[in-house]
Amino acid sequence: MDVPLKWLAQYVDWDLSVEELAHRLSMAGAEVESIKRSGGNWDQVVIGRVAAVEQHPNADRLRLATVDYGADEPLQVVCGAPNLAEGQTIAFAQVGAQLIDPNTRELRKLRKGKIRGVTSLGMVCSERELGLSDEHEGILELSTDAALGTPLADVLGDVVLDVKPTPNRPDHFSILGIAREVAALTGGSVREPSSSYQESETPAEHRTSVTIEDAEGCPRYTAIVIEGVTVRPSPQWMQDALTSAGMRPINNIVDVTNYVMLEWGQPLHAFDHEILREGRIVVRRARTGEHLELLDGSELKLEPDDLVIADAERAVALAGIMGGAESEISDSTTTILLETANFQEASIRRSRARHTEGGTEASRRFEKSLNPDLAELAARRAAALIIETAGGNALAGIVDTYPGKTHSPQVVVTQRRIEQILSVQPSVEDVRGILAALGISNRWLPPDRYAVSCPPWRSDIAVADDVVEEIGRILGYDNLPSAPLPGAVPDPDMDPERVLGERIRDVLTSLGLREIITYVTVGEEELASTTGSSDSVRLRNPMNAARDRMRTSLRPMGLRTFALNQRESRGGLGLYEVGKTFGSNPGRQPTEERMALVLVGGESLASVHGEPGRSLDFYDAKGVLEQLGAGLGVEFGLSAEVKDPVLVRGQSATVSVRGKQVGVLGKVSQSVAAEFEVQGDAFALELSIAKLAPLMREDVSVSSPSVYPSAVEDLALIVDSETPAGDLAAAIAGNGLVESVELFDIYTGDQIPAGSKSLAFRVFYRSPDRTLTDRDAEKARRGIVRRLESQFGAILRDS
Amino acid sequence: MSARRAELLAADSDGPALDVTLPGRRPPLGSLHPITLTRRMMERTFRDMGFDVVEGPDVELEEYNFDRLRIPAGHPARDMWDTIWVSDDGSGDPRQLLRTHTSPMQIRYLERRQPPIRVIVPGTCYRYEATDATHEWMLTQIEGLVIDEDLSFAHLKGTLEAFVRRVFGADIETRFRCDYFPFVEPGAELGVRWQGDWLEVLGCGMVHPEIIADAGLDPDRYTGFAFGMGVERVAMLRYGVRDIRHFYRNDIRFLREFDQFRGTA
Structure with a gap:
């Protein structure tokens, strides 16, 4: 505005x-x-008069204007404007003036120049060159009594x-x-504009009637009939006011409706009464197939949802948005019907979106929900101005149809509430003074209450705290006191999944992985190829039509981001995301499951000093899982039984905790990698935080390191090549004296029978309460070997 | 002893001199995403003031995102949030949407907790909005809600000023101007003077008495305040990020830029 x-x-x-x-x-x-x-920039721009116009000797489209600008000698300038004419009062820019270049829109200093061989000593300005508007079709013609040579800023300058x-x-x-x-x-007061005018004796009802068929869409419609008006340009002060506010003057009747709209915020519309069939107004929804040509020349095919103003037969205006072309005020109009109405914001919004781009000055105001009480104030003001500028007689009264009239209740606010919310103690006089200046009528009801009425130009004073805000904002929020929070700190509402998600971020970050956060929407096909199902929550208006699904997996965007970054990172790449996935849950809100996804690939370390790097493999991904387990105090179990659309069978595993599956780990298949343009091998670890959280132990404690020394011994065992090494290690660790066990060598080859392998373990024995003797270790070792022989058919290999 | 020592010293100088300018073998450096880094920094300042942290659903019911926050269908304020809707499955079930703000959690938290309430809600929000250097359709918000007996606008100011001082520095200039959100009254916006310009940081206000009453509390006795702010905006100001679209593009060259802020969250 x-x-x-x-x-x-x-x-x-x-x-x-x-x-x-x-x-x-x-x-x-x-x-x-x-x-x-x-x-602000019009230093060298003054009021001038076009004293003479002649054709440019060398150019058909250019003319030479002799401009009298109050100096002793007039100056001659070259001008291309088609509307240039002798006798015009114009804005004359002298050499040195700062004007806006109509093409670049930047300020440029006007120089003396030659155009097609004729010297030009200034310029007759367009509105665009002066920065008044975008208008550049012709020069700005002024109607001012100011003397020639008066600075333009004195006439048109404004802020x-x-x-x-x-x-x-x-x-x-x-x-x-x-x-x-x-x-x-x-602390001032407002001078209300005058709304008084003489009415004739004929009641307005004799010339018109108003029927509202849709009271919800139109809570109020007022009509004033004015006879005998003379349509002509509005007075200069009104034209200047409209121009300064960015509107174009049209004629006195239309200008008054626009002027009052800008003055009061209430849109109005004037119809040529003669054009209205039977002279009456019907507010209704459009009929199927009904057409309407608007003032701007656009031809509308109306929808049954459009609210229209109609006469006895046809639509004559799109309610609250724009008038129709046929009933428009013309030079020959003598009787007008002045509409000042109230329309429901939602209805206006729908029609506006359907038929206009960005709406009109009127629709913008109606969409903010106007108070219907405002209509009458604006109607009377407009009638007074029309009679002042166009003559005529207003018929008696306003035809006022007000089905939506409600008794607006008084709002009672206490002084205590003002003090409670704002922590200040304004005096009763201060409170009443603020409300009065805002035009909010109020009464003081001692000892503690104010009775307040919402004024017609507002609709936001409904409860006591609305009045408190008026006081607070006028006093100035920055002038109100500030205080720390008092009172008890409430107990937290622990969310174990949220806490676990944060811990996983910390551990993965410490392992050298980088966190990503990706968009939650994905395409149907990429979901199917990465999860085996495209069952998902679909969006009605996604930002990108190709990604209209809520992700059920972090995989698609994770793989996409991994591929994007492979191009930019030398050596290894390790990314992770912790985020929600969304499962469709017909009839209810989707299930939201917090997940973690890790992707690694490439070389473990960039080649330094010419040393070769090593390609990351399954065991690097598994190492991340193991260290994550260490960091969370969780022992993850792996099982090779896995069926997953992304992972390669035989190089992947399910991840479980105490027998409950919580995720998967493995190599990303070549076909999926190719789909996402991932280069080389990539390995994925996916965990459900939602599934893991309830499996976290709460009874954790640390044990003190034993002060007694450990005994170390190596065990080399020959087993069938299919026997998982982890099972042997677990069996060794099952002995009560074993503190830890590490696999340090794997051998297959000539030295041992075909179909078997040799596994070498380093076993650490330690007791928490005594120093172990050789006999203790020997006894433990015998027990372990016996168990491995019977359980796995293992043969102790002589070292 | 001294002979042994001389021998060891001699051994030290035996080896060839290293080219110390050769690059080191760098262990990989992991990192939190800049939005996580910023979110945690913001969460910590509120935790220090006794706030709880909870989260809510990203896919919300229209009722919680709008109606119960005093934004019924057709209300002019609905234009403040352009909404991404979940497809209607034809069952006539309540309409679902991607939450446009974290404010629905005000209502959900009030359904299960009694005052004193002092909570923040970090979460992802979504707007049907064209993206450019300063607009992103997916964004991270932190919502706050404080309700207790006789809290006033002074406590709103004191709390949020303290937050801003911790995030932007003790000397930061702040100002509160009147603004409008349907679920608060009075409503305000907090601005900071940052590198010479006044910039909006968050919207806030006293919880609307109807929201307090809807939660079954007496609005004459219980009052409080709410606020909401964008994590991306704070990150952009704090770290000088000029294009919001960098955050969810996840280019590792951008992510690495935040290595220098390790440990600040």
Whole structure:
């Protein structure tokens, strides 16, 4: 909303700099997004008159204008504007003036120049060159009484505040609304504009009637009939005001409706009464197949959901958005019907979205939910201005159909509530003064209460705290006190999955992996190829139509991100993500499962000093799992029984904790790798945090290191080549004196029978309470060997 | 002893001199994602002030995301959030959407807890919004809710000023301006002066009395405040990130840039 300060000053006085005024408005809720100054650069631009026009000798499209600008000698300039004519009052830029280049839109200094052989000593300006608007079709023609040579800034210069209203404040879409803010913020008061006019004796009902068929869409419709108007250009002050606020003057009737809309925030529309069949108004939904040509020339095919203003026969306006072309005010119009109505915001929004791009000045205001009580105030103001500028007689009364009238309740707010919420003690006079300046009528009911009424231009004063906000924001939030939180700290609401997710991030980060966070939406096909199922939650309006599913797995985006980064990282790459997946759950909210995915591949270390790197393999991924287990205090078990659409059979495993599966680990298949453009081998570890969390032990404690020395011994065993090494290690570790066991060598070859392998373990014996003797170790060793022989058919290999 | 020592010293100088300018063998450096780093830093400042941390569902019911936050269908304020909707499965079940803010957790938390309430809710939110250098359709928010007897706007200011000082430095200048969110009254926006400019950091306000009453509490006795802020925005200010789209592109060259902030979260 453009708020020109010259216009604003008609209603309120202030004694602040422009910057301070804008600042205070912003702080109080009417955010000033920018301050535009017209005239700030117009140092060498003055009022001039086109004394003579002649054709340029060397160019068909150019003419030579002799401009009288109050100096002793007029100057000649070359001008290409088609609307240049002798006798025009114009904005004349002298050499040295700063003008906006119409092409680059940047300021440029005007120089003396020769155009097609003729010297040009200045310029007759367009609106765009002056920064007034985008208009550049022709020169700006002025109608001013100011003497030639008067600086243009004295005539047209203004400061315009660009205010961005919040959805609850349609009154900030009006100059008067901003004036009330200024009055409250400066301790001043608002000068209300005049709305009085003479009515004739004929009642308006004799010339029109209003029927509202859809009271929900149109809570109120007022009509005023004015006869005998003369349509002509509106007075200069009104044209200047509209121009300064960014609207184009059209004629006195239309200009008044726009002027009052900007003044009060209530859109209005004037119909040529003669064009209305039977002179009456019907507010209804459009009929199937109904058409309407709008003022801007667009031809609409209406939908049955569109609310229209119709006469006895056909639609004549798209309610609350734009009038129709046929009933438009023309030069020959003599009787007008002035509409000031209220329309439901949702209905306007639907029609606006259907038929316009970005809406109109009217629809923008209706969409903020106007108070229907505002209609009558604006209607009377507009009638007064029409009679002032176009003559005519208003018929008696307003035809007011108000099915949505509700008795707006008084809001009671206590002084105690103001103090409770704001922690300040304003006096009763201060509170009442603020409300009065805002135009909010109020009564003081001692000892503690104020009775407050919501004014017609607002609809956001409904409960006591709405009034508290008015007091707080006008006092200034920055002037209110500040205090630390008192009272008890509540007990936390522990979420074990959330805590575990954070621990997993920490451990994986410490293992040298980098966390990624990817988008939650994926494509149907990539879900199917990475999970074996495309059953998933589908989005109605995804950002990208190719990714319209909520992920049921971190795999697709993980693999994509892995491939992206392979190009940029030399050596090994290790990424992980901790995030939610979403399972469809018909009829209910999806199940949300927290997951972790690790992807590793490439070379373990970049080649340093020419030493060769080593390719990461399954055991690197498994090592991540083992260290994660160490970091979380969880023992993960692996089983080669795995069926997974991404993992290679024989090089992958399920991951479980105490027999319950929590994830998978293994090599990513070549076909999936190729689909995601992953280069070389990649290995994945996927864990369900949701499944793991309940398996975490709570009864954990640390054991003190034994002070007694350990005994170390190596055991080399020959077993069938299919026997898992982990099973032997577990059997060894099962002995009570074994502290730990490490596999340090694997051998197959000539030295041992075919189909078998040799595994060499280093066994550490230790007791927590005594020093072990050779006999103790020997006894333990015999027990272990016996067990391995009977359980695995292992043969002790002589070392 | 001294002979042995001389021998060892001699042995030390026996080896060839190393080229110390050769690169070292670097153990891999892992990293938290910059949004995790920033989120944790923000969470910690609130934990220090006694806040609990909980999370809520990303796929929400329309009722929780809008209606129960006093944003009914057709309300002008719905325009403040462009929404990504879940496809209607035709069953006539309640409409679902990707939450546009973490505020629904205000309602969900109030369903299971009684005052005193002091909680933050980090979470991912979604907007149907074209992306550019400062807009991303997926974003991370931290919501806050504090309700107790007789809390005032002064406590809102004191808490959020303390937060901003911890995140942006003790000398940071702050200001509160009036703003509008349907579920608070009075509503405000907190700005900081950062490198010369005033920048909005978060929206906040006193919890609307109807929300307190809907939770079965007496709004004359219980009052409180709520706030919401974007983690990406704080990360962009703190770390000088100029394009928000870097965060979820996960280019490792970008992620590595945050190695220098290790341990700050």
